[in-house]
Amino acid sequence: MAAGVAAWLPFARAAAIGWMPVANLPMPVAPTNKNKRQDELIILNVSGRRFQTWRNTLDRYPDTLLGSSEKEFFFNEETREYFFDRDPDVFRSILNFYRTGKLHYPRYECISAYDEELAFFGIIPEIISDCCYEEYKDRKRENIERLMDDLEDNKDSKLPNMTFRETMWRAFENPHTSTMALVFYYVTGFFIAISVITNVVETVPCGLMMNQRDIPCGERYTESFFCMDTACVMIFTVEYLMRLFAAPSRYRFMRSVMSIIDVVAILPYYIGLFMTNNEDVSGAFVTLRVFRVFRIFKFSRHSQGLRILGYTLKSCASELGFLLFSLSMAIIIFATVMFYAEKGSTSSKFTSIPASFWYTIVTMTTLGYGDMVPKTIAGKIFGSICSLSGVLVIALPVPVIVSNFSRIYHQNQRADKRRAQKVQKARLARMRISKSGSSTAFQHSKRNGLNQSLELTGSIEEDQQMKKTTSLLESQHHHLLHCLEKTTNHEFVDERLYEQGYLQTAHQNFPSRSPSLSSEEGITGTCCSRRVKKNIQPLNASHSHTHNLQELSALHIQCGEQQPLNTSRSSLNLISDESGSLNCKSSGLVTTAIISIPTPPSNNSRASPDAPPPPNTEAPPLLNPCTDVVKISSL
Amino acid sequence: MGAVVGTLTMQTRQRRPSRDKIDDELELSIVCHRPEGLEQLEAQTNFSKKELQVLYRGFKNECPCGAVNEETFKQIYSQFFPHGDASTYAHYLFNAFDSSQNGSIKFEDFVTALSILLRGTTTEKLQWTFNLYDINRDGYISKEEMTDIVKAIYDMMGRYTYPALKTDTLKQHVDAFFRKMDKNRDGVVTLDEFIHSCQEDENIMRSLQLFENVI
Numbered sequence A: 001m002a003a004g005v006a007a008w009l010p011f012a013r014a015a016a017i018g019w020m021p022v023a024n025l026p027m028p029v030a031p032t033n034k035n036k037r038q039d040e041l042i043i044l045n046v047s048g049r050r051f052q053t054w055r056n057t058l059d060r061y062p063d064t065l066l067g068s069s070e071k072e073f074f075f076n077e078e079t080r081e082y083f084f085d086r087d088p089d090v091f092r093s094i095l096n097f098y099r100t101g102k103l104h105y106p107r108y109e110c111i112s113a114y115d116e117e118l119a120f121f122g123i124i125p126e127i128i129s130d131c132c133y134e135e136y137k138d139r140k141r142e143n144i145e146r147l148m149d150d151l152e153d154n155k156d157s158k159l160p161n162m163t164f165r166e167t168m169w170r171a172f173e174n175p176h177t178s179t180m181a182l183v184f185y186y187v188t189g190f191f192i193a194i195s196v197i198t199n200v201v202e203t204v205p206c207g208l209m210m211n212q213r214d215i216p217c218g219e220r221y222t223e224s225f226f227c228m229d230t231a232c233v234m235i236f237t238v239e240y241l242m243r244l245f246a247a248p249s250r251y252r253f254m255r256s257v258m259s260i261i262d263v264v265a266i267l268p269y270y271i272g273l274f275m276t277n278n279e280d281v282s283g284a285f286v287t288l289r290v291f292r293v294f295r296i297f298k299f300s301r302h303s304q305g306l307r308i309l310g311y312t313l314k315s316c317a318s319e320l321g322f323l324l325f326s327l328s329m330a331i332i333i334f335a336t337v338m339f340y341a342e343k344g345s346t347s348s349k350f351t352s353i354p355a356s357f358w359y360t361i362v363t364m365t366t367l368g369y370g371d372m373v374p375k376t377i378a379g380k381i382f383g384s385i386c387s388l389s390g391v392l393v394i395a396l397p398v399p400v401i402v403s404n405f406s407r408i409y410h411q412n413q414r415a416d417k418r419r420a421q422k423v424q425k426a427r428l429a430r431m432r433i434s435k436s437g438s439s440t441a442f443q444h445s446k447r448n449g450l451n452q453s454l455e456l457t458g459s460i461e462e463d464q465q466m467k468k469t470t471s472l473l474e475s476q477h478h479h480l481l482h483c484l485e486k487t488t489n490h491e492f493v494d495e496r497l498y499e500q501g502y503l504q505t506a507h508q509n510f511p512s513r514s515p516s517l518s519s520e521e522g523i524t525g526t527c528c529s530r531r532v533k534k535n536i537q538p539l540n541a542s543h544s545h546t547h548n549l550q551e552l553s554a555l556h557i558q559c560g561e562q563q564p565l566n567t568s569r570s571s572l573n574l575i576s577d578e579s580g581s582l583n584c585k586s587s588g589l590v591t592t593a594i595i596s597i598p599t600p601p602s603n604n605s606r607a608s609p610d611a612p613p614p615p616n617t618e619a620p621p622l623l624n625p626c627t628d629v630v631k632i633s634s635l
Numbered sequence B: 001m002g003a004v005v006g007t008l009t010m011q012t013r014q015r016r017p018s019r020d021k022i023d024d025e026l027e028l029s030i031v032c033h034r035p036e037g038l039e040q041l042e043a044q045t046n047f048s049k050k051e052l053q054v055l056y057r058g059f060k061n062e063c064p065c066g067a068v069n070e071e072t073f074k075q076i077y078s079q080f081f082p083h084g085d086a087s088t089y090a091h092y093l094f095n096a097f098d099s100s101q102n103g104s105i106k107f108e109d110f111v112t113a114l115s116i117l118l119r120g121t122t123t124e125k126l127q128w129t130f131n132l133y134d135i136n137r138d139g140y141i142s143k144e145e146m147t148d149i150v151k152a153i154y155d156m157m158g159r160y161t162y163p164a165l166k167t168d169t170l171k172q173h174v175d176a177f178f179r180k181m182d183k184n185r186d187g188v189v190t191l192d193e194f195i196h197s198c199q200e201d202e203n204i205m206r207s208l209q210l211f212e213n214v215i
Helices: A009-022 A055-059 A069-074 A088-100 A111-120 A130-155 A164-173 A179-201 A222-246 A250-255 A257-275 A282-301 A304-315 A317-342 A353-364 A377-395 A398-419 A421-455 A460-469 A472-488 A495-505 A578-582 A615-623 B007-015 B021-030 B038-044 B049-062 B070-079 B087-097 B107-119 B122-133 B143-157 B169-181 B191-200 B202-208
Strands: A041-046 A049-054 A081-084 A205-208 A214-216 A555-557 A590-592 B067-069 B104-106
Touching: A009 B087, A009 B107, A009 B122, A009 B143, A009 B169, A009 B202, A041 A055, A041 A088, A049 A055, A049 A088, A055 A088, A069 A081, A088 A111, A111 A130, A130 A398, A164 A179, A164 A222, A179 A222, A179 A282, A222 A250, A222 A257, A222 A282, A250 A257, A257 A282, A282 A304, A304 A317, A304 A398, A317 A353, A317 A377, A317 A398, A353 A377, A377 A398, B038 B049, B038 B107, B049 B107, B067 B070, B070 B087, B087 B107, B087 B122, B087 B143, B104 B107, B107 B122, B122 B143, B122 B191, B122 B202, B143 B169, B169 B191, B191 B202
Parallel strands: A041 A081
Antiparallel strands: A041 A049, A205 A214, A555 A590, B067 B104
């Protein structure tokens, strides 16, 4: 029931009195309005902008925030108004929904912001009225597609546990992932080009033989062309078989368009191999050679534009169908007319209606070869009408196809742009900075706090110093993270450190972990790290805590691939100076500051009884295998 | 007192007397009716000022042009009865509300009728109901009129009822009604017969008080 007519319910109930005399049974008791109060104005303060409405207006939709008692949570006693810390512009639409019963979606509004507001106020988006619903759905779909593109891009990142088959498939689909794939990509492209050129050159007349007749090159240099053909077909066959092997779903792969093109490209050769002996079929064999031209379609794997063109044509099937249909109608009509108009003239080329088809097509597409021209006046008149209408009929569906193509092309361009490494890396780096900012801040404060709590000598100055650098919010957050660490008896570590440690521990044996703070079991630095599938390995459990020593560790942050690095006491390492490092593109290493923590003596009593290898002697050997610049500073 | 027609319509009428249909449509859509003052209405009806305000706000929301025509009226009423077809009964209601019989209900008509229905005396209510049943306004309710009314009420129920509607349910109902109301068995029910019969029936009297607190 729309909100507007809710106001007419009293009228409908009053009109029910008209049924009373007709009724034979007593009526049910009417519901009483228990807390009947006069309709009052309520003030909704949304981020400073005050909206006022009747309470009854909001009560129309009791299953939303404003219509239910949920709004009492936002009631401000002092100012006697309901305060919402939300966007006032979007709130306008929402309040209008209560007033008019129709929810509108303003075009200038961002779709995700709007969705969030709707979700907050408990309104389902499906009730957006028809005038705005299409726009809303379109924008939502675009947004989802964009997000899916992002997800796909993220999936490109290397997962460590992919089988050989999966790696191969990924290499085939995205040639940019590894050099091997790129090489393969270019080699196949090259051979496709060779094959096509060979086919073309084969038919070029190539010089005279003794009998004064031009023969095509193919017949003159039969063996060399055959060799080239064989080589290309072998490459294509190998490629096809490899793709077939690597495909995750072989059945689906075999049904896909690209694989069909592949098969059609190489099949004529094999058929020709088995059929050269039989003279009767050699005619058919020659025709089969035509199919070799399909090899040029293999280029669509190499060209984004070709794929888009194919996809566009597929998606505009209805427009193309309409074009075809209207053209055929027009052709038949005009052919008939021209035939009968030219019937009278002598030596007319318009011998039959199908013969006139040719004239009509040539005229409508404005080709005008001139091999068939009307001679009578009527024929000329109808011929001119034919050419004029041809322009119209062809021009009409073309813009639809063009706009489709443009939309799909731009979408792909956007995906490509983002797939380009620079942008992606910068974006990832931004995300990483924001994530690690909080985690390193935590580790930083933890270090400060650790000194305090463990040494139990929190002097006043240190206290104040710590509080100066962290806000109350931060400190509460850090306390929370600290509690979590204590609960699980593990610590937070930056993800790179963890990975490096993970790779490093492969070289080391694993003495038992000490339960002290520095043992690490693979908790990555942030709560929303991507590295979920890491095996849990003790990180450099070799470091001991029996000594009160300064330990050195070097952190290397690289912009390219990772190399095994050492991390000891990685959990307490602070990464500063990150912003410069993450965006670098050089292959060199950028090292960051290193922190060493004096192991407090109180830890020793809790250390494991195993004899730990001396960490000092380890540090240099660990540093050496790593590359060039190592900056070590101790704090 | 009485209707105030929008000045625009006056202008269009004077300036372009001989235009075609489009102008007529334009006039109709901007014909505006504003009710007379709040105090007058308060004096004429049994509603308080606040109640009139609430009523007018609801009225204006649905009919911004100030008067309801039969189509809109049927639409609004049908929204309350989605199961069946409420248009016939709405038609009779419309005629009952439209006291001046000019095809549109203005706010005064609306409020006057509501005042009778909700705040009137039993006699007034019964009188109003009699007017509703008396479709041709001849002062008598005939069996055909009653059949029409009862059929309209049953139409609002829709097809899916329990127990299922049988073909002679209607007839039985009308016969029962006439047996009760038609005292002198002359085949029609007059106003007095109607009022007396209803006052004798406990159920009807009680149900008339049912919607006292609607506003």
